[in-house]
Amino acid sequence: MTDTKGNAVTLALGIAALLSLAATVVLGLSLPTTVEQDDYSRLIAIHPGLAWASYVAFGVTAVASVLWLWPRTRSRTWDLVAGASAEAGVVFTALTLLTGSIWGRPTWGTWWVWDARLTLSALMLALYLGYLALRRVPADEDTRARRSAVAALLAVLVVPVNHFAVEWWRTLHQGRSLSQLDPGRDLDGIFIGAMFLGFLAMTLTYAWFVLTRLRTLRLEAELEDVALDVALAERRAEAVEALT
Amino acid sequence: MWRDAVLVATKDLRVEARSRVATNQVLPFSLLVLVLFAFALEPDRGVLRTAAAGLFWVAVLLATVLAVSRSAALEAGDGGRDALRLSGLDPAGVFLGKAGAVAVQLVALELVLGLGVVVLYDIELTGVGTLAVTAVVATLGLAAAGTLYGAVAAGLRVRETLLPLLLLPVVAPVLLAATRASEAALGTGVAGIDVGQWLGLLATFAVVYLGVGVVAFGPLLEDS
Numbered sequence: 001m002t003d004t005k006g007n008a009v010t011l012a013l014g015i016a017a018l019l020s021l022a023a024t025v026v027l028g029l030s031l032p033t034t035v036e037q038d039d040y041s042r043l044i045a046i047h048p049g050l051a052w053a054s055y056v057a058f059g060v061t062a063v064a065s066v067l068w069l070w071p072r073t074r075s076r077t078w079d080l081v082a083g084a085s086a087e088a089g090v091v092f093t094a095l096t097l098l099t100g101s102i103w104g105r106p107t108w109g110t111w112w113v114w115d116a117r118l119t120l121s122a123l124m125l126a127l128y129l130g131y132l133a134l135r136r137v138p139a140d141e142d143t144r145a146r147r148s149a150v151a152a153l154l155a156v157l158v159v160p161v162n163h164f165a166v167e168w169w170r171t172l173h174q175g176r177s178l179s180q181l182d183p184g185r186d187l188d189g190i191f192i193g194a195m196f197l198g199f200l201a202m203t204l205t206y207a208w209f210v211l212t213r214l215r216t217l218r219l220e221a222e223l224e225d226v227a228l229d230v231a232l233a234e235r236r237a238e239a240v241e242a243l244t
Numbered sequence: 245m246w247r248d249a250v251l252v253a254t255k256d257l258r259v260e261a262r263s264r265v266a267t268n269q270v271l272p273f274s275l276l277v278l279v280l281f282a283f284a285l286e287p288d289r290g291v292l293r294t295a296a297a298g299l300f301w302v303a304v305l306l307a308t309v310l311a312v313s314r315s316a317a318l319e320a321g322d323g324g325r326d327a328l329r330l331s332g333l334d335p336a337g338v339f340l341g342k343a344g345a346v347a348v349q350l351v352a353l354e355l356v357l358g359l360g361v362v363v364l365y366d367i368e369l370t371g372v373g374t375l376a377v378t379a380v381v382a383t384l385g386l387a388a389a390g391t392l393y394g395a396v397a398a399g400l401r402v403r404e405t406l407l408p409l410l411l412l413p414v415v416a417p418v419l420l421a422a423t424r425a426s427e428a429a430l431g432t433g434v435a436g437i438d439v440g441q442w443l444g445l446l447a448t449f450a451v452v453y454l455g456v457g458v459v460a461f462g463p464l465l466e467d468s
Contacts, residue, residue, distance in 0.1 A: 069463075126413040133409055137400050150460055151396055151410070157456065158414045161449055165417035168441060169424070 004219060010211045017208040020201035024049070027194045043103045044191055049198030050096040051121075053206040057089030058128065060210070062156040065149035076221070077214075079145035082152055083135050084213035086128050088206050093125045116166040123162050127155045141221070245337040252333065252341025256318060257348060265314050266349045271356060274307040278360050292365045297426035297433070300361050301382075301419050307353055308346075308386045308415070309408050315346050316394035316403070325399065325465065335462035339391060343457065347387035354379050371429030374439060378429070381446040382422040388453035389414050395464040421445040 028045030064082035067073045100118065101111045112118065135148050260266050281299045285291045292299070319325045328338060358375075361367055369375075393411045397403045421442040427433025428442075 123413050123416055130410040133406055137402055146463060147396055150464060161417045165420045165445060169420055
């Protein structure tokens with residue numbers, strides 16, 4: 001039986017996630033405004049972190065799907081981990097696009113541009129929304145798990161192809177934040193600090209989401225099993241009643 | 245594997261020859277899409293001509309969803325999937341056969357649709373060789389990915405609504421690459437498009453999805 005309350009690990013992780021998120025907000029808001037981007041440069045504290053967490057999430061979904069498909073490591077847990085992680089990933093991708101838009105409006109002068117990275121993120125959001133929709137289709141546990149695992153791998157497969165397609169098509173986004181690291185020139189130390197704190201906070205939050213969601217998914221599955229037993233017992237009782 | 249593929253493809257094409265679903269429903273639908281684009285984009289301003297390649301491929305993508313849905317539906321009723329599984333045919337062969345049948349239908353559809361674009365959008369046909377190569381390679385990718393997702397969504401009560409959501413983001417690179425290559429052939433796109441690069445992407449996509457289908461179709465056929 002799964003613990004309904006969560007254990008010390010999730011509690012500690014939750015507290016750590018909340019504290020680091022609070023620290024990110026405080027540090028992010030204390031960042032100096034820059035000449036070109038005004039207040040909006042402070043979004044660096046959360047935007048790259050959110051994007052990072054979404055990549056981690058989809059990576060975990062892929063790995064968990066492989067572990068489910070591999071006969072030796074097959075267990076219900078990996079299927080549920082894949083689902084929980086994809087749900088978190090969709091949330092983080094949506095937030096990445098949202099914060100990016102808020103930043104893009106004053107900086108690029110528009111909410112949305114057909115840039116390679118934006119387009120790729122939007123496509124990934126659509127891919128994983130489809131994956132989650134597929135997961136919600138009622139089916140017996142094994143069927144659903146196999147179907148979802150294959151779909152998750154197919155989705156991962158298309159990410160590099162999509163990457164090159166949109167990369168050749170359009171490029172406007174600046175290079176990856178980390179590959180441009182050159183303290184004192186582009187990004188000041190405090191900005192980098194805020195960005196890394198954001199990475200940490202988002203990763204902790206992601207892990208907390210997944211563990212909590214994993215527990216509720218387990219409980220849901222157990223509830224289904226119990227409900228089936230109860231229904232069977234009831235029908236049997238009815239039959240006995242009808243006979244006597 | 246190849247013998248099984250030919251058997252399955254022949255079966256699917258024979259069903260199509262007798263039922264005429266693609267000819268009587270999918271094809272008129274895609275031509276209708278071309279007409280709807282013309283209504284939406286105002287033919288006089290030349291928008292249609294510049295956008296023709298992209299509109300053509302969007303119409304093909306929509307037709308792909310229907311063709312794949314139909315292809316998966318062939319086995320949906322009367323325990324067809326169980327029969328297919330029990331027939332002793334190689335699952336890889338079944339995949340290649342079903343994808344091949346879809347590809348043949350799509351190529352035929354593209355020919356008619358292409359004619360429609362030339363006539364309705366006033367396009368001067370140039371670079372026919374490039375167009376033909378683009379169409380064939382893109383169609384292989386579409387048929388392979390489509391057949392795979394058709395199998396994922398097969399047997400679900402929500403198949404019609406779920407399949408487009410699953411398939412369209414996956415085939416987005418095909419739309420991009422095929423449109424760019426066709427634009428280069430027609431001379432309607434931005435100057436200096438590297439056709440080889442886009443054709444390479446289309447070929448990679450087709451090879452990857454054909455390969456995955458050969459491996460993954462067996463397990464997919466087993467469930468539901």
